[in-house]
Amino acid sequence: MTAFIYKNLKDLGSGSFGRVYLSKNESGVEVAVKTFEPSPGVRAAIAQNQIAEAELKRRFFAEAKYQAKITHPNVVAVLDSNLSDEPPFFVMERAAKSLAEDLKLDRTLGGKPEKALFDVLSGLEAIHELGIYHRDLKPQNVLRIEGADGSSRYAISDFGLMKATTGDSTTLTATGAMGGTERYAAPELMGDFKRATARSDIFSFGVFLWDIFVGPVNRVPYTEVQFAGPIGLVAAKCTKRLPARRFASVAELRSALFESLAQEPQLFSSSKEQDVLNLLKSDAPLSDQEWDQVFLALEDADPKGKPLAAILLAFTKTHLHQLRNEAPDLLAAFSSYYLDYVDRGEGSFDFDYCDVIADKLNWLFDLGERAIKAKVILSLLILGASHNRWKVEHMFMRLAGANLESPVADRICTEVEVSGIAFEKYIAHVEGSIDVSRKNLHPLLHRIWEKPDA
Structure with missing residues (x-):
């Protein structure tokens, strides 16, 4: 059990079965506390026996435990947890903004998107090396962390839909529980989240490139990204319909992206x-x-x-x-x-x-x-x-x-x-x-x- 008591200061938002609060611990350090709080839609699905609350808790616990295993500057760190509390919660480092918020202010990130892109790839590589696939990679789930020395880094968060190759392949099909985001999801996830691989996350990254180099323009979900120029070729290969035609690894994608930039x-x-x-x-x-x-x-x-x-x-x-x-x-x-x-x-x-x-x-x-x-x-x-x-x-x-x-x-x-x-x-x-x-x-x-x- 955690040795700290946390005081919630502000509601930062919620997903299918978790809510995040800006909080302070007893030492006055600001952190982000994620609690198990299913949304009204998911609560309705539980009441109709479409999904068991115990299954949602299991996935919440898995998110906390797997994210805590990843020690990497480009993955949001889990600092503490109390999964036996009611409601259970875990504690993460506090973020200044999400990549989505930064892109909304300036989709070119000051004309220098390299920092964000390579930070995301580094974090994604660390996740894949542990046999974990994120399955919901999107700018809203990439957070900007500010250091005490004035530095900043982008880090991947929100592992609620992650798949671990250790056998955790449960698909949540209840209303509002499956999650995922059509704009960024690979076509193989359209009918079955169990089909996710590392190349599914690479597809999502290809849509990041569209957001930055084309803009918040509507596109048909689950389709190949296409735009002109060297970076457009990288984005297209990331988002091929057949996973085997995409980059096989983050390392290969990183090399191609660096060359194009x-x-x-x-x-x-x-x-x-x-x-x-x-x-x-x-x-x-x-x-x-x-x-x-x-x-x-x-x-x-x-x-x-x-x-x-x-x-x-x-x-x-x-x-x-x-x-x-x-x-x-x-x-x-x-x-x-x-x-x-x-x-x-x-x-x-x-x-x-x-x-x-x-x-x-x-x-x-x-x-x-x-x-x-x-x-x-x-x-x-x-x-x-x-x-x-x-x-x-x-x-x-x-x-x-x-x-x-x-x-x-x-x-x-x-x-x-x-x-x-x-x-x-x-x-x-x-x-x-x-x-x-x-x-x-x-x-x-x-x-x-x-x-x-x-």
Whole structure:
């Protein structure tokens, strides 16, 4: 049971079976308290035996417990709960506004929507990694949290319709209880919420792009979003009717979105670089001759020039898989180009671009040989520490942990010794940044700092 008593100050709104209040705890800290309070429509459905109140409570408890499991800055934190009280409630951090309110004031978010979009993707990725699908992702359920230092972040909330892959697939069909929002819902949810997948949330995100780059214009629910320009292509792929044709993961969506937002006229030295970009952006697999064209352009590109960065960014997970299956030597060559590019940019990459880079490094780790895996781990360490990017630092700790193959760990030790990488400086930063211990790294890596006595 909670140790705090909360005083409700203001009714912030309600949904099908929950109401949220602005409250204060005994220390005077403002929080948001969500209580179990079914709406009149749902109460009527309970009275008519269309749904049991116990089932609604079960879902309320599940929302509180699953949301509390997610510790991520872009998911609204659960601070406290008392699910045995009457009515039961749980406590969340207080928000300043919702994304819906911010979009109503200025749908372009000051001409810089990147912050909100990448925050939502980061939170969504954290949710999906736990095997949870939100199923009601919309701007009203994304909240802006203001920090004491003046910073702000957007965080996903309202998990009342979430689905957990652990077996919680109950569909609420009573009047007003099923929830969901037609404007943002994927077509597979139209008849059965049990069909939700991660790609259902990706569909909803595609409609976010419509809201920002087209405006609050009516559209036929459950249909593909279509508007002109590079971002329009991303939104269209998010909202394909067939889930298999959408982005397969948040990581792939993030990379495509970053590229579309960053597009600007390229100062190409020749048309061949533009031709290569066009090849990489086509949907068709590349032929041997076309791959030769791509890699000749990489070989000729200025290592510090924008054309090289644009070409490297255009490589997708699909391209890397094709190279692994058809031309492993070219995959190794791409890995070399990409790792050199990442390592040269110590401390100079855009904050959100670090996540895009980390995703691609993760793909290379999964597909690469021993030497590539070792270099990827070191690149993640340097990238995360030099940019103070928590996602990247967590990825480093995961890949370099106890499950790392011993030959790869041994190769990392060799790379550190030969190259003189300041491993201890970077790992000390990571330990302080995300509150982890180097002791959790693979045992062979301990040789780097546990020097034998002379």
